Amino acid sequence: MTLNSVFHFPARNPAETHRASTPLELMFDLASVIAIAAAAHGLAHAIEEAHTIQGVIGFLCSFFMIWWAWMNYTWFASAYDNNSLAFRILTMVVMFGALMLAAGIGTVFAHERIWLALLGFIVMRLGMAVFWLGAAHGDPERRTTALRYAGGITVMQVYWIALVVLVPPYSAIYLPLFVVGVVGELVVPALAERSGATAWHRHHLIERYGLLNIIVLGETFIAITAMIQLENNAIFPDREFLWLAVLSAIIAFSLWGVYFTDDDHLVSAELGQALLWGYGHFALFAAGASAGAGMIVMAHALDQSAHIGPQIGILATAVSVAIYLATLWLIRDRFCLKGVGRWMLLVVAGVTLLIALTAPMALELIALFLVATAMIRRRLSHASSRGSIS
Incomplete structure (x- = not known):
């Protein structure tokens, strides 16, 4: 057996079925x-x-x-x-x-x-x-x-x-x-x-990117778990931390919901489109992970172990959410949606930042806003898929 025969990787079929x-x-x-x-x-x-x-x-x-x-x-x-x-x-x-x-x-x-x-x-x-x-x-x-x-x-x-x-x-x-x-x-x-x-393989890559997105959103789960850990022989989580965990979970689930829709993530195999989609995910993945970091900051600000106030943690989370949504609009929604709906995620990104900067009960409002966004976005996805079938 020669070195050439060992390191010999032939190309796979890009149209292979059931590729996972x-x-x-x-x-x-x-x-x-x-x-x-x-x-x-x-x-x-x-x-x-x-x-x-x-x-x-x-x-x-x-x-x-x-x-x-x-x-x-x-x-x-x-x-x-x-x-x-x-x-x-x-x-x-x-x-x-x-x-x-x-x-x-x-x-x-x-x-x-x-x-x-x-x-x-x-x-x-x-x-x-x-x-x-x-x-x-x-x-x-x-x-x-x-x-x-x-x-x-x-x-x-x-x-x-x-x-x-x-x-x-x-x-x-x-x-x-x-x-x-x-x-x-x-x-x-x-x-x-x-x-x-x-x-x-286009569908294989869409799956692979989706799996990494789940991983980066998993950083929010680490923060949520830390929020509801029992301390000092308690039998139930602290009320404030439990509420923070609920709101953080709603945000995390909403980000999952707007990403995993019925739309085709990579609509074309053309090089420019593929590079935009592949490279653009850097900002989306980084934002997903940094949303988890923002939630950790919120928890530590609440227990006063951080040197900053809770508003900084909320703002850090909101900025991450806004970048996530705006990037998803850039690499997917503006290509796969039509009409006013194609701009929704970009508008939601801006409103999320505005809420974090100006509104009282900002985290509660952001969570509610994102739930509505995820529900509407999935309706748009269903409507778009029915339109493409017909």
């Missing part, structure tokens, strides 16, 4: 959720310590590394997962890199050099480079595309290593250079796919 997530992909999601939880809790702690700007920057930087590695693996697996031993072993190597990244996320918020997070990211990304080399060998039709991916990933890893080694994290140019690296990473697929689109 594999147990290996679900385990990869589990590795990613550990890192996502670490990033969300780092954001919550920063907000509680009144270091919101630094916390948001740290959260976005760390979340990008997590999401980008997850996204690259997910799209590759959609096109080339042949369930071989080599594919499974490489996937587990990339998973271990995700766990290393999760363990090192604390240094991102501490403004220290991110050695461990960088090492985890390198393991994940170089594992992907090996994947693409296997695709270049197993899919001659898209060999140029695969080699462009492998080369682009390797070049960007050199850039990230140079950034962390040469530039102190407290330097004024560190963040701009990080953004340059982000842009460089985003450009790699756009350039590679132009030489021949990979054989990714």
